[in-house]
Amino acid sequence: MRLTLVLAAAMLGVSVMGVGLVRAATYSEPSAGPIVVPTDQKLGPADGTTGSCAGAPVQAERELRGMWLTTVMNIDWPSRPGLPEAQVKAEYLKWLDLAVARRHNAIFVHVRPSGDAFWPSAYAPWSEWLTGKRDGKSPGWDPMEFMVAEAHARNLEFHAWFNPYRGTQPGPDGPGADFGKLAPNHPLLKHRDWAIAYPDGKTARLYFDPGNPAARKFVEDAMLEAVAKYDIDGVHFDDFFYPYPEGGGSTFKDDASFAKRTNKSLGRAAWRRANVDTLVHEMSDRIKQLKPWVKFGISPFGIWRNKTTDPSGSDSHGLESYDAQFADTRKWVREGWLDYVVPQLYWAIGFDKADYAKVLPWWVQTVKGTEVQLYVGQGDYRVGEKGPWKQPDQLDRQLALNDRYGVQGSVHFSARQVQADKLGSVTRYTTNHYAAPALLPTMKKLPLEIPGTPRATAARRTGSTVTIEWQAGGGPEPVSWALYRVDAATPQKAALVATGRRGSQDVVDPAPPAAEATYCMSGLDRSGNESPLSSPVSVSP
Template sequence: MIRFFTGLLTGLLSVLLLGQPLLAQTPPIAPSTRNALPRRAIAPPTVVPTTIDRPNNRPSNQTKLAAPERRGVWLTNIDSDVLFKAAPLKAAIDTLADLNFNTLYPVVWNFGYTFYPSVVAQRATGFRQAPGLDRDMLAELIPQAHAKKLLVIPWFEFGFMAPETSDLALNHPDWLTNTRSGETVWLEGGEPRVWLNPFLPEVQDFITDLVMETVAGYDIDGIQFDDHFGLPNTFGYDDTTIALYRQEHAGNVPPSNPENPEWIQWRADKITDFTTRLVRAIKAQKPKVIFSLSPNPYDFAYQSSLQDWRTWQQKGLLDELIIQVYVSSLDSFQSHLRRPEVQAAARQIPVSIGVLSGLRGKKVPFDRIQRQVHAVRQAGLSGVSFFFYETLWNVAHESKRDRQAAFRHLFPSPSIGIRSTIAQ
């Protein structure tokens, strides 16, 4: 999934990898990473806040109202069978509801495949959904979750990214962007990935159609992208993007330095333009569907991934922001919560924090989770979401019984009315 910070020691960030998937019979999956490598800071652009036009003169969701605490969890296809078998899925929903969670983020787009039947994906990949799947996971999950008053916000994890050997990449090599040296492969935790060109109309249409198919076809409460809904700053040197840049720069080619501030801003602005069109399409179809984003902290998101989420929030594009803060140091964790762009966003929209509950190869003690949740509450933010389901209590230092009892103490009462705030 998401690239992430796992701790700060003398200013350095460590990179953690998940292990091999638990189930060989599940769809094509591989070790997931949430890694982030620090780079030299690049000053973000100065933005004049604007808001998108909303259908039927509906007000923007930019005035933050009192709302229940967000208590979310990401349901993955990595190191977990929760989405791929009916019994584990039902058990997870029942347990999460019983422990007063209120939001599920099930992965639906990963490794170049969907985890629900998709006509759009079939046109692009030849597969209606990920190989090995024979049921509509979303159609099964949504009514069960809603019956327990849980929000369901499908998570398009891979965004513009795909494995190098995926059917999507092999079928559409013309959709890929590249570095200045012509390289299309980007390593994420040692795994070869490629990037769909976010500046290409065909790619924008594909992502839009994929999202709109889900919005129109299911009773979802929102959709979510994460840090992969951007582009590593070394990419964008493909012929199409260069031609577009030259058209807007009197024939001049892009700077050779991928971290050139103007070149960073130009590409980030193009991704912002596409995000604006996508959000407008979603709101025209279902105005109350949440557009959720789970990015890295802003400086890294902007300078390294061309993801200018501060501007997206200021333009009224985001209904929910869940910032990944996967650090072990409490001081470092709290410093991220105090960032001015975080506090500014929290005055306008619900801002929650992504908390690492563990990885298969890195168990996180519950006392750290508890301290971080308390820090979020003390900072006045909207809530938390945990990465990922299995490490809440199935993969942990403590016993499953003790871990669930600790979560019950952390969330002693339901967060009432969570679905009524956005009912269609």
């Protein structure tokens, strides 16, 4: 995702999450008239809560809502490198507060931006974006432990975001491809045969060679270390596999590993795709062997292939990740190696090279019939750019399309843009699409451990809130809870009004009506499976 310097025409003028330059694109105006969703493409609403509270059916949205918190180049957090522990923590908590205020239920934090780590790692040096130095020395505390605990305290899923192959970033002071500027414990110093510099010139950076089995095993181990040590909810990759082509005659110099390939019948492109396939497949298996409940998801570039190249591709005319990055994203979905996929659809409705309204249904069809959930990477960072992005309702319209197609969630790039709320666009889509809390979609392929029915024993007013007294029911302990309310304004439904993490906060309705209200609550396991509802309890005016 990521601001990498690319050919504007090939990349449609859009970069994804990352570091570098974004060039302007020429836009066509959105086509007039309503967008029609073909009946055979509708997936319907995401799985929802069933049951009733005091005779009223419960109503709760089931969708993932999240944002990417980018650490590389200090794009989002920390605000600059080398800050004191207390300030780093305080800034992080403000980002979580923003997520809660926008009614998100997940956060995706950049913990391995470039072969480094935001945790004490045996495989990688401490990130310079945290410590401010490239000396590999500990800052004296464990950011990952803090980040996960605080996210969970607010009932936010924590997805650890890793860049598998990137070893360094370019910059005015390096390190780029200069081994002399690496941290003393950087693994590419010890294993220079794993390193490939790309592109040529001042913007060069080092990559772990995807075609070197030892390098691949090492980066897998480095990421799985975090899975083993921390209570993360998800392992998340973005769109960096083989690097985006950057022009200027540069080539990715993997001749040595290509010559050693075991299957000599494979050409270079097929061999590179096989290398990335192996990483994805092995990570999928190894995560589930280690912790079966941890989700594995990838956020690829939004175009797999164009249908002018491949009849199975999307109705688009841009860079093809299958050919340019050797990323066969459709295969990963169809093979079930992923739990979720988050294509970066950072294009406006009506954009001629990649129309959001045309690329979205391709992804809907791609996940159809699989157990892979579809979320969409939303381009909040583009708001305010020329053309359709000058329209404050562009993202609002895109989320409306997502709803009509039954998309199961969205992740917004990035946190700083969610905070900025350019043109009031974030407020607009929050009001129209995130007005109430949402539960995470259940994942049937993950472990099932439905909690026992909780016992709500009383409801009491405390100032401007209502607190529910409750006890756990028999059976497995809930990981989180959901609170439903029936009141005079909506007697026909029991609406979801709050969620929370067990043990981290009281069960509270933060904005109860002044009149009488009736409440029921449920418990959920970490895969989103929900218990039956408690018996109702009421509170007087």
